[in-house]
Amino acid sequence: MSERKDWELYEIFVRARGGLDHKHVGSVHAAGAEMALEHARDLYTRRLEGVSIWVVRSADIVASDPTDSDPFFEPARDKIYRHPTFYNIPDEVETL
DSSP: OOOGGGOEEEEEEEEOSTTSOEEEEEEEEESSHHHHHHHHHHHHOTTSOOSEEEEEEGGGOOOOOGGGHHHHHHHHHTOGGGSSOSSOOOTTOOOO
């Protein structure tokens, strides 16, 4: 078995029930993806909180820099027609 110092960091996403998005719930260290999946199951779904788990190597995540948010998101600001602000969502709709 690999020494723990060689284990990679994985980000864990859990879907609480069908039809909902996966939500980031935390991180685990593991020697591989299968081990990360088992650790995530044991750690984050002990009380049957999930129906699906995603594990993603932290090193594979590419994210925008929050300090560059204004210039990065500027092109979308002039496209207000892309935002769902022009219609009412019925009260019966729980998740969209």
